[in-house]
Amino acid sequence: MAHPHGVQPVLGLFGDDGEGRSVRGAGLGLLATLPDEALMAILEQLPARDLARLACVSKFLWAFCQHDELWKAFCLEELEGRWDFRASWQDTYLAVTVPGYWPGSRKPRKVAGVQSDLLYTPWLCATAAVDPAWLEVDNIDRRSGLTLGEFREQYEQPNRPVILTDVVTKWPAMRKWSRRYLQKAFKGKQVIVGDQPVSFDAYCSYSDQNNDELPLYLFDKTFCQTAPQLAKDYSAPELFADDLFGLLGDSRPDWRWLIIGPYKSGSSWHKDPNSTSAWNGVVRGSKKWVMYPPHITPPGVRPSEDGADVASPVSLMEWFLSFYEHKGSVGCAPTECILKEGELLFVPRNWWHIALNLEPDTVAVTQNFVSEVNLPHVLAHLRSRSPALVSGCSQDARAGLYDRFLTALKEHRPDALERVEAAEATARRRAEEQHKLAGLFREAPAAARCCNGAVPEADRAPANGAEKPAPAATAAAVAAGGGSGGGGFSFGFKL
Template sequence: MLSFRMMNLLSRIKTRTKKKIKRKNPNQNPHKLKNQNPISSITKNHSSLVEEEEEEDTKECFSIKSSAPSHTHGVQPLGNLYFNPGSINSRDTGLGNLHTLTDELVLDILGFLDGNSLGVLACVSKSFYVFTNHEPLWRNLVLENFVDGFQYNGSWKSTFVVSKGYPLLHMASGDVRSFKVRDFYSDYLFQSWLCANLEMKGEWLERDNIVRKRGISVAEFVANFEEVNKPVLLEGCIDNWDALRNWDRDYLVNLCGDDVKFSVGPVEIKLKDYFGYSDQVREERPLYLFDPKFAEKVPKLGLEYEVPVYFREDLFGVLGNERPDYRWIIIGPAGSGSSFHVDPNSTSAWNAVIKGSKKWVLFPPDVIPPGVHPSPDGAEVASPVSIIEWFMNFYGATKNWKKKPIECICKAGEVIFVPSGWWHLVINLEESIAVTQNYVSR
């Protein structure tokens, strides 16, 4: 597989080639050039080409966040090896006979080990040191071993060590020292760092083709959007919510205190500990607080919002207490979100942003998003590891599709209606707080 750097370079060359071909004018009379200054003509053409290439550089290149640290262990993309012909990939020499395995398979095997075994294996070679310190391995160990909550401590490995209570290894956040390994090249390991530190490109955010409505009647909503199964962004329909005025970090932490824990993936965690995690973390797939029992845990939260008038006719309600989970409070840092999926049980959904902003990408039921591979029965969906990875590798493909996705940025005070069967992806552009509910429309 080509490295990210090489693929990016090749894509830029291909794009420029297309541009150059387009610049040729088949109707141009070559004899007209006789009366022109050839140097001037060449200079103008070269100048235009340079401007064109600079424009392409802007469109094709990716930008790393200005605050991004270098890779913790010095991992480089495999393409860099081709620019250092005298180098030998220490990834291969340190793995011995296991070097024939893919990086993904090596990590899958290491995923069966406990923390102590990973620590021992890290001492075998520089290569094993890099692999065994791959943060997702330690993240999985924390989430498996501390389901009642944890306090994030600068890295997942440090969090695991401190949570285990090893007295000699207690480390303050940010004090963990890591070795940087020279000449270690791996696209797979580098991509985790890249996706965690990549800026959202402007072109990923600029398309906004959703219908926006303010003050429409319920009858208009039903006729123009619900019955025809069409997304819409509604403005002004939650202006009376107390949640819109009250829900920020301080209010929620004070209201929930130390006695209430919220669902974050497989663990239950205090809200202040979750915010402590989100302040420190920089990873490819930040944990998302997604709790279906928030109103039961903290009844006041359930009283500070109400279902918008457009969604109050809900056939799910006939199930009473047998109704499956249907409403959630959602909190997450920038970069967190949900990859492509279709809501279960043929439900539609509404999502109201209370703080922050979210980028939405939606495809109709008959269009499977690029890079997404559902099983024949739709029960499972294979897709890129992270949302940023999807934008990097597949978003550009939608430009030339006849059925382009519906896209928008939903901001605080706005509500998006997601019709039944629609594929949708959402990523938080900043720390965001939202309420969402699934319902069965007519």
Template sequence: MPSFRMMNFFSRVKTRRTKKTIRKNRNKKPHKPRNQTCISSITNNSPPLIEEDDNEEGFSIKSSAPSHTHGVQPLGNLYFNPGSINSRDTGLGNLLTLTDELVLDILAFLDGTSLGILASVSKSFYVFTNQEPLWRNLVLENLIDGFQYNGSWKTTFVSACYPLFDVSCSGGVRSFKVRDFYSDYLFQSWLCANLEMKPEWLERDNIVRKRGISVEEFVMSFEEVNKPVLLEGCIDNWDAVRKWDRDYLMKLCGDDVKFAVGPVEMKLREYFGYSDQVREERPLYLFDPKFAEKVPTLGSEYEVPVYFREDLFGVLGNERPDYRWIIIGPTGSGSSFHVDPNSTSAWNAVIKGSKKWILFPPDVIPPGVHPSPDGAEVASPVSIMEWFMNFYGATKNWKKKPIECICKAGEVIFVPNGWWHLVINLEESIAITQNYVSRPNASILVSGTTDRVNLHDKFKNAIEASFPGEIDELTRKDEEKKIQQRKLSIWDSIADSSVGAFKFSF
């Protein structure tokens, strides 16, 4: 493990800003911008977006964490080593004035051969050209038919392109540590990949839990008032709960079926080989919307819980957008803050493993998250762990605290329409999630879709044909609610089941 002054580094991390806007579909661009955490960011006149508790301590590195491959240290260490010169600066030439982020953005235009050549120019370029996100991009862009992960993204790329080349430690791909190389930006990726979850990040559990409630109670107490709930015992009869594990899934799916993993498709054997070895900030997530079509047995071994069986999107038949997914991921994988598409609600059933959830109501934007005015784009921290490290502490002083829980195997969480949510796997996990629209949450069903007008017309016509007069009835009820509704925020009105919001507006 490299030597670094942990508290000095963390005290400066808290002032970082998110400065680039990232599209919701971020799988197609795996290298996402990170804000540099250098001393200049502290002296900037702009105040930090979130003020955190300066006394927050207790960060720890996983016992299994490797030392940083190339010896990169946080910039603060430079100021405790008098006489040291940052080798980052001495080897960049005319690129010296660029931020580390911009240097990597430029290098991302190079192919593997060019990166290999540039690595021999200087120690500084050696470190930059060996950054894993560069090689991850090359693998995901060039090996779209699948790949066998080989310990790192660089060795994976080299072994795939040059099968006869020995990439073992005793072979051709070796790395050495560069002395006196200081960079918060590069160090942060290693740090986020190897941080332990702090116990206090897992302690808060304030979601309502229910077992054996009726559909009517669910609709009145949670669906109509747009309130999250964790449901226990409602998937105990699933074959998936009894059967699904690694061995069963690999045997069932064989080597002929490939699943969507970010921008590529992989066999389960390939994906589990990757997830067993990977230690990176943003592990790839298996997230496939066509799993039941690819392997019909998977679709037959679960059923929609009784609470979610009214799905108005079903009237669109084969024209409905993707709505269900199988999700598999290792520890630390997950989804950063987002709102589910097409104004749908969702349910997520954990079959194996456990997940930490954090949810904010529609009118409360999570700290560190910056949506565009139309909601089409979201700027947020690069990784989930980075958000926890820099922004989770800010919520403890908020009057409007998020809803949090750990959803374990056999449990189902209901995520209402419009709620921001983040989820991280606390262990290797297998889950099923499904988006749906029922009458209480059908208000702005197709907002945000690229085919908004056409989808609206199709949906409205299908609803009229299947449920004559339903639109007029929903509009009437909405007007009645508006008369009764007090001027409360959505957060304050969560507990008041008489207050709802419905507007049949597209």
């Protein structure tokens, strides 16, 4: 299958105008020195009318000006939810803004000699099917009948994911949440799609027709207010009922979402906010999950030093096409599963994860929570009071979230706070003791020096510059669970 506008990748294999010539130089003139990314950044600043005019200048600019992501931005930024998707974002925009325009009335046109990975790769990702090889690994425990004690001992305290198979199947949502039921529940109301309100019917129409590289995701945190009857159709599992953020009442950070998306939609690489844990229950369809533990950054992902920002491939499909085969290149293989209809996944705190919808109209509910087990980590995260690291509430409320949460704990759950503080004190004492013990071993070689100031053979640095091996006594202390310094502690919980 060929690109609808004749665009070809920059490989030199197919990219000419039929006579062996690229049209880039002729089509851009002095602008040909700019990389495609810079050219696209300029086009993103133009209004729709100027973009349409620029398309008449040359074949090369015509191909760039047809890029549907540009027209998608016009729809989302200018139309403010007043759109009804019509085969492409360009047709959608023109149908609303140009009187008498009929979507699909223009004949498709191809140009030769246009080579651009920036245009070709999104089309390739949008048209590629999910590779069956991506679905072969399924290595997360599936459990039913877990008690709270078993769950905490085997999964929450070790910070390991697990799939529960006996929760979602009991929800009324399993038999009720068809598209027709949801359309009735949201009739005359709007849902949150791409951070903006859109009618549910408009989103369903888009979901059925879109050819986006990264399809828009219905990710609605207000669904229980918009359609209160939906709140009665599911309930949080008993294992996660102790949610300490609930002590904040209406001022708690965002915590529950209705998630609906078409085939190949989903969430890109991220960690859940504020060091919370989460659960995700699938009511319709299925999802491919890939997860890495907190200390392993996924291949192709570049978080900022403070973790506030994450740079990754622009779409889920691009990551799977480019990086999935190299998934073990970061030092360990990821944890993976296909989360099926009626199953619920526990997502441990600070795990990297993505989820790719494998079927049309995949429907799920997710919630973030703070249990007593991950409370120390949430408090440690919020203690920075950095608005850049805190999320889920208004910008001006982020810095004060730690103090509000601490006040609520002191008033309503002092027992939980006392246990956290006691664990921290124990960890500090243990670290201080280990530091003192390590100091004794460091003093021993100094006492053994010869009277003439010579350094004993065991303490001399290796001639080749290699690291000096640790004394046997110190190594034994480390093997026994001690440390060589007093740097940091873990609140007494397993990481």
